[in-house]
Amino acid sequence: MKKIEAVIQPYKLEDVKNALKAIGIDGMTITEVRGHGRQKGHKEVYRGQEYQVDLLPKVKLELIVATVRVEEVVQTLSAAARTGKIGDGKIFIYTVEEAIRIRNDERGEAAL
Amino acid sequence: MFRRICLSLLPSLVWTSMAAPAQVPGSLDARLKAIEESTKSAQSSGDNAWMLASCALVLFMTGPGLALFYGGLVRRKNVLATMMHSFVLMVLVTILWAVVGYSLAFGEGNSFIGGFQFVFMHGVGAAPNADYAPTIPHLTFMVFQLMFAIITPALISGAYAERMKFSTMLVYTTLWMLVVYFPMAHMVWGKGGLLNASMGGSIPCLDFAGGTVVHITSGISALVAAIVLGPRSGYRHEPMKPHNLVLSVIGACMLWFGWFGFNAGSALNASGLASSAFVATHFGAAAAAAGWILAEWLLNGKPSMLGGISGCVAGLVAITPASGFVQPMPALIIGFLAGIFCFFMVTFVKMRMGYDDSLDAFGVHGAGGTLGALLTGVFASSLVNPILKTAAGATLPSGLLEGNAAQLGNQAIGVLIALALGATGSFVCLKIAGALCGLRPDAEQEENGLDLSMHGEEGYNLDA
Numbered sequence: 001m002k003k004i005e006a007v008i009q010p011y012k013l014e015d016v017k018n019a020l021k022a023i024g025i026d027g028m029t030i031t032e033v034r035g036h037g038r039q040k041g042h043k044e045v046y047r048g049q050e051y052q053v054d055l056l057p058k059v060k061l062e063l064i065v066a067t068v069r070v071e072e073v074v075q076t077l078s079a080a081a082r083t084g085k086i087g088d089g090k091i092f093i094y095t096v097e098e099a100i101r102i103r104n105d106e107r108g109e110a111a112l
Numbered sequence: 113m114f115r116r117i118c119l120s121l122l123p124s125l126v127w128t129s130m131a132a133p134a135q136v137p138g139s140l141d142a143r144l145k146a147i148e149e150s151t152k153s154a155q156s157s158g159d160n161a162w163m164l165a166s167c168a169l170v171l172f173m174t175g176p177g178l179a180l181f182y183g184g185l186v187r188r189k190n191v192l193a194t195m196m197h198s199f200v201l202m203v204l205v206t207i208l209w210a211v212v213g214y215s216l217a218f219g220e221g222n223s224f225i226g227g228f229q230f231v232f233m234h235g236v237g238a239a240p241n242a243d244y245a246p247t248i249p250h251l252t253f254m255v256f257q258l259m260f261a262i263i264t265p266a267l268i269s270g271a272y273a274e275r276m277k278f279s280t281m282l283v284y285t286t287l288w289m290l291v292v293y294f295p296m297a298h299m300v301w302g303k304g305g306l307l308n309a310s311m312g313g314s315i316p317c318l319d320f321a322g323g324t325v326v327h328i329t330s331g332i333s334a335l336v337a338a339i340v341l342g343p344r345s346g347y348r349h350e351p352m353k354p355h356n357l358v359l360s361v362i363g364a365c366m367l368w369f370g371w372f373g374f375n376a377g378s379a380l381n382a383s384g385l386a387s388s389a390f391v392a393t394h395f396g397a398a399a400a401a402a403g404w405i406l407a408e409w410l411l412n413g414k415p416s417m418l419g420g421i422s423g424c425v426a427g428l429v430a431i432t433p434a435s436g437f438v439q440p441m442p443a444l445i446i447g448f449l450a451g452i453f454c455f456f457m458v459t460f461v462k463m464r465m466g467y468d469d470s471l472d473a474f475g476v477h478g479a480g481g482t483l484g485a486l487l488t489g490v491f492a493s494s495l496v497n498p499i500l501k502t503a504a505g506a507t508l509p510s511g512l513l514e515g516n517a518a519q520l521g522n523q524a525i526g527v528l529i530a531l532a533l534g535a536t537g538s539f540v541c542l543k544i545a546g547a548l549c550g551l552r553p554d555a556e557q558e559e560n561g562l563d564l565s566m567h568g569e570e571g572y573n574l575d576a
Contacts, residue, residue, distance in 0.1 A: 044353070045412050047422060047472060048459025051351055 001096040001109060002070045006061045007035065008081040008089040013059050019080035020063075025073060027112065028063040039087035058089060064096055066109050152247075155381075156240070159247040162382035163256060169373025170259035174198050174266050177370050180363025181421070182270055185471045188355040189561025190274045191571035197269035197281065204282060205262045208289055213261060214254050216294035218244065223306040223314070226298045230254075243303050243311070245380040256377060257297070264293055264326045268538075270471030271334030275344045277553050278566045284337075284545035292333065292537035296325050296530060307526050310499055317526030318492050318499065318510070318519065320389065321378035323433025323485040328530035331478020333538035334469060340542045341551055343468030345558050357418055364421035368397055371428045375435040388496050389435040393428065396435070396447035400427020403451025411459075419455070426454035426476050430484030434491060437499070437510060442491035449487070450480045482527055489523035 008016060013030065020028070034055040041054035065073050074091060082088055101111040179198035186194045205213070212231050219226035230236055233254075241250040265285045272281070299305040300319050307324075309316035319325060344352065354360060375393040379386035404423025409415040430450030431443055438446065458475035469475060492511030494500070500508040500516070509516040542551065552558065557565035564570060 045414070045416065046354055046418055048412075048463060049352075051353060 001064055001099060001112070002067055003062060003064050003094040003096050004070065004073060004077070004091060005094065006077055006081065006089060006091045007033065007058050008061065009083070009087065010057055010059045012081045012083070012088075013061075016061065016077055016080045019076050020073070023072060023076050025063060025065065025069075028061055030062075031060045033058050033060045037087075037090065056087070064099060064112055066112065156247050156249075159381040160249060160252055162386065163245075163248050163252045163377060163380065166373035166377025167252070167256045167259055169370045170256070170377065171202065171262065171370075173367050173370035173374065174259075174263045175202050177363050177366035178263065178266050180359045181367060181425075182273060182360075182363070182471050184356040184359030184361075184363060185270075185354045186273050187352060187561070188572060189563055189570075191355065191563065192569060193278070193562030193566055194269070194273050196278070196567065197273070198266045200282070201266045201269075201285060202262050204285065205265065205289060206258060208286065209258045209261055213289060213294055214257065216290070217261070217297040218254075218257065218302050220303050221298065223304060224299060225295045226302050247381055253380065256380075257301075260322055260326060260374070261289065261293060261297070264322075264330045265289060267327070267330040267473055267477050268334045268337060270473030270477075271338040271469045272341055273470040274562065275341060275470075275552055275558055276337075277549055277551065278562070280545045280549040280551055283548055284541050287541035287544060288333065288537060291541055292329055292533055293325070296329050296533055299529070300325050300526070307522075307529065315522050315525050316500060316519075317485075317522050318437055318488050319433040319485065319526065320436035320488075320497075321375045321432045323429075323481045323488065324526045324530040327429045327432060327477040327481025328485065328527060329534040329537075331474045331476075331481055332531050332534035334473035335467065335478060336535050336538040337542060338467045338469040338474065340539065340546075344470065345555060347468045354418065361417060361421055364425055368424055368428065371397070371432075375432060378436060385436055385497060388439075391440050392435045392438055392443035393431055395440050395443040396427045396431030396450070397424045398427070399444040399447030400424060400430065400451035400454075403427075403448040404455045405451075407452050407455045422458065422472070422476065423451040423455070426450045426480040429477050429480035430487070432481070433485045434488040437488055437492035437497050439491075439493055439496055442487075442493075446484060446487045446491065450483055453483050454480050482531075485523050485527050485530075486520065489520035492519065 035058055036054050036056055039056065041052060041056060044051045044053055070093060078091060098107065099111040100107055175198055179195040182198065183191045183195040210233060214236070215228050215230035216226045219229045221227035236250050236254050238249045238251060240246050240248055241253060245253045265288060300307045300317060302308065303311050305313050307313045307315050307317040309318050317324065371393055372390055376386045376390035379389055401420050401423040404419045404426065405415045408419040427447035427450050430446055434443070434446055454476050457479040458472045462469060462475055488511070490512045494507050494510045494514060498507040500510055502508060510519065512520050553562065553565055
């Protein structure tokens with residue numbers, strides 16, 4: 001099992017969700033986060049007081065999938081979230097040791 | 113339309129007057145007296161209707177207007193404490209005013225402060241006070257002036273927002289009303305006051321609706337408060353962005369709306385002078401918003417909403433002393449200059465000087481009030497308001513442009529007295545209040561926010 005963690009533009013969330021649903025991925029957790037990579041922030045001015053805002057709003061998706069599906073999911077997710085501009089975000093992949101369904105103690109991929 | 117209604121009423125009027133002799137017995141004198149009485153009562157009703165509406169408009173400026181304007185500009189953790197400043201002054205100043213304040217401001221006393229004849233509202237009733245406003249009940253005049261007394265200390269709260277103990281703020285404001293506001297209001301508007309232009313003051317200073325009394329005193333007191341208190345902890349290290357400019361926009365527009373009562377109501381009747389002040393007020397606000405937005409656009413690259421509302425308030429402040437003396441076109445000029453001047457005060461002068469006037473009470477009210485008071489001496493027109501008269505009653509020229517250069521000097525004296533009284537008064541009151549209660553909350557309380565540490569509540573309970 002792998003955990004796919006993607007930080008994307010908030011306005012791309014709907015597209016990504018629909019694309020993942022279309023290939024049969026139902027479960028995911030999303031968080032509203034703030035951050036930046038290479039993308040520069042912006043300047044705000046309030047009565048002459050300047051503020052450099054570096055951390056921009058993003059959405060973080062986390063989903064756990066069977067190892068065999070990783071490449072397919074990453075391709076789909078990446079295509080749906082892409083605008084081609086700086087700030088589109090990143091995808092990270094981790095190995096997951098175990099998954100447990102709390103309701104009935106199912107384990108492994110069956111619990112996904 | 114109006115003429116058509118008059119014409120259609122004419123036959124019935126003729127009929128009434130023909131029928132009248134049968135209904136009103138008595139001599140011609142008695143009937144004339146009856147007509148005079150009813151004319152007076154009709155005028156009084158008209159004036160009183162507008163003045164009561166104006167009273168409500170001016171109170172609306174403090175709550176919710178100023179409470180929202182200031183509340184939106186502070187950080188989220190201080191929104192209620194900041195709104196509480198405005199609100200509690202509606203409570204505190206009203207009680208002070210009823211007990212002694214009105215008398216000290218408008219009772220007959222010496223050149224500097226009124227006497228005690230109106231304490232506990234003694235002698236203030238439905239009968240008009242001929243000295244101040246002969247066509248409206250004395251009670252209306254009293255409560256109209258009360259609304260001004262409420263907003264003035266509330267304006268100062270912009271300077272000490274986010275860092276004054278609540279108890280200290282109550283003591284400071286009570287003292288400040290006694291030491292600064294009541295004397296200043298008496299000097300400019302009270303019978304026998306030193307600067308009173310219409311009632312024989314020795315230095316007639318033109319201040320239609322409170323440029324010196326309200327805005328200069330509060331503005332300079334705000335600056336002194338900001339310096340005595342010192343900057344908010346983290347000032348210029350931590351971000352201190354306005355937490356909700358939407359609230360501020362709503363509040364500023366309510367200020368603009370309420371200001372029609374403030375300025376046009378200061379005519380104390382529903383006359384053409386009230387209309388003139390109404391128009392000047394509106395033109396001044398619009399021109400100042402334009403001035404601030406343009407200056408910001410040219411220098412910072414972007415025209416901001418906060419700049420727009422700051423400009424409109426600056427213009428309303430600057431036009432306040434002038435509103436009942438100037439024609440519409442000078443009002444545009446005064447407003448435009450005020451917008452640009454206050455923009456520079458708030459952005460460049462404050463940055464250079466380093467004081468932390470949290471919400472720019474000095475940069476907007478002190479600076480705008482001073483500019484407006486001086487420009488009143490330039491643009492005042494005897495065509496709008498023939499206020500300066502010879503002993504025989506002939507009208508004298510008002511402002512510099514009419515050839516009365518001395519008026520500019522009188523305006524400057526009024527400004528200097530307001531600045532001096534406001535600065536020393538504010539300093540003394542802060543020192544006393546600080547000695548009694550301690551000026552600032554401790555560092556941890558300030559860090560947690562005054563909403564929690566002073567009032568035990570939060571503005572936004574998103575988990576509720």
